[in-house]
Amino acid sequence: xxxxxxxxxLGGDGYLGWPTAMYLTKLGxxxxxxxSYFRRWACHELNVEPLIDVPxxxxxxxxxxxxxxxxxxxAVGDITNYAFLQKVFExxxxxxxxxxxPPDAVIHYAEQPSAPYSMIDREKAVFTLTNNxxxxxxxxxxxxxxxxxxxxxxLGTMGVYGTPNIDIEEGYLDVEHKGRxxxxxxxxxxxxxxxxxxxxxxxxxxxYVRMWDLRVTDLNQGPVYGIETDDTLxxxxxxxxxxxxxxxxTVLNRFLVQAAAGFPLTVYGKGGQTRGYLDIKDTLAxxxxxxxxxxxxxxYRVFNQFVELFSVNELxxxxxxxxxxxxxxxxxxxxxxxxxxxxxxxxxxAHTGLLDLGLQPHCLTxxxxxxxLAHVMKYKGRIQRDYILPRxxxx
Amino acid sequence: xxxxxxxxxLGGDGYLGWPTAMYLTKLGxxxxxxxSYFRRWACHELNVEPLIDVPxxxxxxxxxxxxxxxxxxxAVGDITNYAFLQKVFExxxxxxxxxxxPPDAVIHYAEQPSAPYSMIDREKAVFTLTNNxxxxxxxxxxxxxxxxxxxxxxLGTMGVYGTPNIDIEEGYLDVEHKGRxxxxxxxxxxxxxxxxxxxxxxxxxxxYVRMWDLRVTDLNQGPVYGIETDDTLxxxxxxxxxxxxxxxxTVLNRFLVQAAAGFPLTVYGKGGQTRGYLDIKDTLAxxxxxxxxxxxxxxYRVFNQFVELFSVNELxxxxxxxxxxxxxxxxxxxxxxxxxxxxxxxxxxAHTGLLDLGLQPHCLTxxxxxxxLAHVMKYKGRIQRDYILPRxxxx
Numbered sequence: 001x002x003x004x005x006x007x008x009x010l011g012g013d014g015y016l017g018w019p020t021a022m023y024l025t026k027l028g029x030x031x032x033x034x035x036s037y038f039r040r041w042a043c044h045e046l047n048v049e050p051l052i053d054v055p056x057x058x059x060x061x062x063x064x065x066x067x068x069x070x071x072x073x074x075a076v077g078d079i080t081n082y083a084f085l086q087k088v089f090e091x092x093x094x095x096x097x098x099x100x101x102p103p104d105a106v107i108h109y110a111e112q113p114s115a116p117y118s119m120i121d122r123e124k125a126v127f128t129l130t131n132n133x134x135x136x137x138x139x140x141x142x143x144x145x146x147x148x149x150x151x152x153x154x155l156g157t158m159g160v161y162g163t164p165n166i167d168i169e170e171g172y173l174d175v176e177h178k179g180r181x182x183x184x185x186x187x188x189x190x191x192x193x194x195x196x197x198x199x200x201x202x203x204x205x206x207x208y209v210r211m212w213d214l215r216v217t218d219l220n221q222g223p224v225y226g227i228e229t230d231d232t233l234x235x236x237x238x239x240x241x242x243x244x245x246x247x248x249x250t251v252l253n254r255f256l257v258q259a260a261a262g263f264p265l266t267v268y269g270k271g272g273q274t275r276g277y278l279d280i281k282d283t284l285a286x287x288x289x290x291x292x293x294x295x296x297x298x299x300y301r302v303f304n305q306f307v308e309l310f311s312v313n314e315l316x317x318x319x320x321x322x323x324x325x326x327x328x329x330x331x332x333x334x335x336x337x338x339x340x341x342x343x344x345x346x347x348x349x350a351h352t353g354l355l356d357l358g359l360q361p362h363c364l365t366x367x368x369x370x371x372x373l374a375h376v377m378k379y380k381g382r383i384q385r386d387y388i389l390p391r392x393x394x395x
Numbered sequence: 396x397x398x399x400x401x402x403x404x405l406g407g408d409g410y411l412g413w414p415t416a417m418y419l420t421k422l423g424x425x426x427x428x429x430x431s432y433f434r435r436w437a438c439h440e441l442n443v444e445p446l447i448d449v450p451x452x453x454x455x456x457x458x459x460x461x462x463x464x465x466x467x468x469x470a471v472g473d474i475t476n477y478a479f480l481q482k483v484f485e486x487x488x489x490x491x492x493x494x495x496x497p498p499d500a501v502i503h504y505a506e507q508p509s510a511p512y513s514m515i516d517r518e519k520a521v522f523t524l525t526n527n528x529x530x531x532x533x534x535x536x537x538x539x540x541x542x543x544x545x546x547x548x549x550l551g552t553m554g555v556y557g558t559p560n561i562d563i564e565e566g567y568l569d570v571e572h573k574g575r576x577x578x579x580x581x582x583x584x585x586x587x588x589x590x591x592x593x594x595x596x597x598x599x600x601x602x603y604v605r606m607w608d609l610r611v612t613d614l615n616q617g618p619v620y621g622i623e624t625d626d627t628l629x630x631x632x633x634x635x636x637x638x639x640x641x642x643x644x645t646v647l648n649r650f651l652v653q654a655a656a657g658f659p660l661t662v663y664g665k666g667g668q669t670r671g672y673l674d675i676k677d678t679l680a681x682x683x684x685x686x687x688x689x690x691x692x693x694x695y696r697v698f699n700q701f702v703e704l705f706s707v708n709e710l711x712x713x714x715x716x717x718x719x720x721x722x723x724x725x726x727x728x729x730x731x732x733x734x735x736x737x738x739x740x741x742x743x744x745a746h747t748g749l750l751d752l753g754l755q756p757h758c759l760t761x762x763x764x765x766x767x768l769a770h771v772m773k774y775k776g777r778i779q780r781d782y783i784l785p786r787x788x789x790x
Contacts, residue, residue, distance in 0.1 A: 122536040190598075394608070
């Protein structure tokens with residue numbers, strides 16, 4: 001590993017962005033984090049505040065520096081504004097310690113990340129489209145303008161694939177048809193407008209890779225769970241933004257909070273919906289492995305980023321057991337599915353690329369689930385029960 | 396055919412939109428046309444004026460009414476502005492004769508249609524992205540708000556497919572993989588940012604069809620050629636906007652003008668690039684057939700809209716022969732390809748859907764090519780030779 005590699009994190013205040021920033025400084029990378037604070041704003045707008053209050057990114061960076069002597073450069077701004085992104089690439093958005101050289105790698109988390117948010121109404125659909133696609137287009141053009149060698153690591157989602165009746169391969173699909181063969185980017189069938197934008201931004205990155213020989217890694221990630229990373233243990237104020245509401249919360253995190261609040265776990269429909277999950281610690285490892293081993297020039301590399309497959313019913317069962325371990329009686333309740341999706345389907349996605357790079361995955365053991373639930377229990381008094389039931393319909 | 400069917404044409408001032416409007420009134424449809432005049436503005440901006448001056452849409456609609464007693468309702472506005480689109484769907488943008496009922500069908504031509512334009516710089520790439528995707532998203536939401544039964548006929552492009560090494564099927568691809576089968580939307584590999592947005596808007600329409608059971612027909616059209624339709628013959632001022640420049644001109648139209656100007660036909664690279672072409676008269680017929688036979692509710696129907704396959708070299712040869720017929724000596728010159736594309740490739744796209752609906756295709760015979768060239772010769776004095784060479788590089 002080059003110890004002085006400069007890494008720019010877009011969306012550096014988020015659930016994944018902030019712990020990634022801390023993690024990379026620990027491994028010797030030079031790190032800058034940028035965020036528009038959209039997520040904080042939307043949490044206020046929809047009144048779905050995170051479980052744990054965390055200070056803003058500037059305050060957290062200062063605190064992190066006090067505790068570790070490691071620097072995270074920070075800038076607040078919106079990458080859909082190209083003039084701001086130019087300042088970021090020119091180093092003018094940061095202290096002089098960052099320097100004028102453009103980054104060697106950019107980790108792109110700066111997209112509106114919620115499926116329900118994108119389905120609330122037309123305005124939020126159009127916001128999601130323009131934020132996610134214009135932001136990515138600007139990033140591509142900045143890389144072209146400042147450093148074509150810069151490696152773009154974009155967080156994608158397994159949700160772009162939908163649930164096809166054949167195996168989901170890792171990014172590409174070899175098709176034999178009428179005696180001829182062609183290798184396609186794996187076809188997408190996303191299940192929300194948000195997921196659609198992640199298919200669209202992937203197609204856009206793939207296009208500009210073909211035109212301009214960029215280096216891109218697209219990490220099609222499954223739902224992430226978890227609260228702690230090694231760095232958050234130092235101080236509660238270094239925690240990630242942890243949402244458990246129907247809009248920004250991911251399913252296992254929501255279940256943990258429901259269990260802690262004595263609320264039945266809300267399974268949407270039959271609960272046979274199966275996805276690939278991973279611990280937040282593995283997200284950090286996967287992103288770092290990607291940065292450490294960049295995609296070649298002219299290569300759009302895709303990894304399917306998850307560790308274990310579970311159905312929603314299986315996840316609920318794990319939380320019921322974790323509750324039992326802590327003396328809580330947790331109930332499971334099926335409610336009408338607000339989404340339009342298959343509730344029972346074939347699902348067999350490949351995921352060998354990151355293991356081949358050296359990922360040591362964390363599994364969702366009974367112990368891990370119980371620890372997470374115990375952690376959430378500490379904040380039980382802050383849980384808002386009216387955040388729990390889904391309020392956004394896909395129809 | 397229901398003779399009172401209300402059809403809304405978005406992009407009604409354009410090369411295809413305007414003759415479509417005239418054609419549909421003749422067949423008894425009630426027609427309204429909307430345009431933002433982006434294309435006129437961009438022709439001024441880039442100084443690539445059309446070969447033939449045509450009055451604006453309001454003037455042409457009045458002239459058309461005088462000549463035919465048929466009404467084309469018109470409104471000037473931008474569909475990326477949802478408040479304007481609401482007025483259109485509520486009928487408030489038109490005269491009282493149009494009425495307050497929402498349209499039964501919308502023909503969506505209102506996208507930035509030029510590949511080179513989208514590759515000029517970042518601003519134009521972002522304009523193309525937001526214009527094409529926000530416009531389409533607004534249309535989808537207007538259909539949902541006012542009439543879910545309304546049939547959206549969107550003009551797509553064969554360019555979304557790229558040049559895969561297997562047959563291009565009509566919209567969907569049945570894949571057998573490891574002993575299982577799945578039907579995918581045919582995977583896309585567009586060759587410009589513009590073409591990418593047409594793949595992205597198709598994916599968006601397909602998504603909302605799955606969610607909201609809309610009716611959509613996507614017409615993946617090849618390059619169109621031609622100047623006249625039956626209705627333009629009445630008065631020169633009713634002609635389509637006819638571009639022959641490197642940004643908005645399609646290849647055969649450009650060749651005709653080059654031949655008329657005594658300029659060598661500019662073949663990009665080897666000239667083996669093969670595409671499916673059609674006469675503008677067939678575009679009108681295909682669009683009307685689609686409107687007359689709407690897609691079912693919940694169906695995203697795709698037609699590959701072209702008539703004959705030609706390589707660029709074959710097209711050039713046809714224009715050389717047409718020139719010979721008119722006593723012109725036409726040369727062909729290969730110039731460095733400003734695009735990044737395969738110049739020699741397999742190409743076998745299916746196109747049976749529109750023939751099954753009853754399309755009677757026009758072919759590019761020697762007579763047709765010669766007639767078109769003779770027509771262009773009438774405007775020889777207006778040809779700007781500095782519009783001819785490509786100025787936009789893909790790199």
